[in-house]
Amino acid sequence: MSRQRIVALLAALVAVVGLAVLVPMASTASAATCAAPWNSSSVYTGGMAASYNGHNWSAKWWTQGETPGAADVWADQGGCDGSSGGTGGTTGGSGGCNYPAWAAGRSYVAGDIVQYTNGLFYVATHDNPGYDPTISTWYWSPYTCTGGGTGGTTPPPSGGFVVTEAQFDQIFPNRNSFYTYSGLTAALSAYPGFATTGSDTVRKQEAAAFLANVDHETGGLVYVVEQNTANYPTYCDWSQSYGCPAGQAAYYGRGPIQLSWNFNYKAAGDALGIDLLDNPNLVQTDAAVSWKTGLWYWNTQTGPGTMTPHNAMVNGAGFGETIRSINGSIECNGGNPAEVQDRVNDYQSITSILGVPAGGNLSC
Template structure:
């Protein structure tokens, strides 16, 4: 793991703040549909609007499937799930276990954002928690709530249109140029948190990642991203920054929003070791997730964690003057991605670190059966 990251991340990631803040605009009523139909869950029951009522606060429950409009849901590409002209909503925007799920006027808040994953979870990114059948019951009238994701059968759902990244559009997912077997070959000792499903779900936020250019270019970009991630995390082993002594140093109190999660809450997490309060805010604003108040989502929600890595890959320029994505799709070479992510290593300052990244890239392109291309070093 790169011990120079604490000083680096302020230099490298701060440039992305201005470029990213404010780019996510959710307009109530503007969702296009990823799919419309029933949402089925525990016991084969359907997600149902109690009494087919359209009143704000109406209970959302399990009920025997009956084909009525109260059981017809539209999964929007903006991350909403709608029925009867209103949105699936977490009461009062709560992030607590047991918070009620209800019907409410669509308003574009995080309480109405949902990610239906390839693992059949329906996650509220604001809380990082899963749609859950209360009491592990499948009885008619069982209320739905949010609860810490457990993988239990009462948290598994089949949605119309399949999994969706909640605002990222199409692409990614099952069409990733790296198969799950190849991913496992690349990371034989990875932490179970860094799931393949989490990565492919996160890709829906950035549909041009590893889908741009020729088949060779797509594989080279995937290999380059994963090689840099491998270096940052010790082969997808580390979730949190190892050096806990650095934790209190990532709060920039000059920012008007301060550090609401605490002075020591913004240490490195995830595949790029996201650090500093301003970077958590910028990434969260871009992804539609409140990471400033809930930074630990990067260490507890695999999809969100991967999303932060892709956010920087697709938007951060560091010392390169271009993004890592653009560098790969425009044949500028792997070395430019190193400069975008950690320019301090370049120009002979830390050749061992650069070589580590290049070695991973060379290994991964070999697994994917494509040449490395030129300009490997920075």
């Protein structure tokens, strides 16, 4: 057989084989079917799937209210065909409630309405560069949508704080009268996910963890301000462009988590819609503002840790991780075991009062 004929036969064979393999390859290129849409009020545990923004996502561990793609609890499983599962709520519901999802860092003007990841709606009361509606309560207000439902989501549990006033008084029998229970409950609206996420046990454990750290920081809610006045001038970081307008010694520790440093007063104030940089004394004169600064740190700051105290408790990392996020660089890993144990003792005492187990990973 001539060389030319052999080449021709091989070319024909390749063409036939190529046709044979091209057909099934084309059928496997289609996207996977979308899982059920992600729901901000649903609880997902490790391995459970949900669709969001045209992708399927798999939960790595327990989660509720954490948006796929924005939280590392979700693993992206790739694009999916929305014909069965949809995109998981990229817009705010249906009908007259078809408002866009809130996006961090996107500029909003007063009057804009968005749907937050908790499934609820918020209206901008002041122009803002994308502040979180559940944190920046001066810039956003809750909005009741009556035009067509809320997209199938369920609001967070209601019925008040998981710690009753009687329990609060039992936990802090010698507290300073400044730290009122009403001040605490008034502050809760700034962070609707606090002590409302997960099971009843998880909610009470988070409340206990917060109050235990507060107990330790304030000597049982006795101290409103830092007692070592010699430290007061040290909390001004002049490298910040805004400096210390209230004075060199104005940013000492105040409140239930002892908020300190000018940059923390600035950050907390911006998040809460309160000018704390120019008016730091509000943290020691207004009980609700004081409690809000404690909740701001708890829900939004990782400190020297790797997660916020809120995430540590609702995602099962344990009380020890809340210590790491608050003062871990000084106390954890053998730094000051006595201080760590005092926090643990407080936590165990409070969980006993609330009637829930303390859980694991208590120390850091």
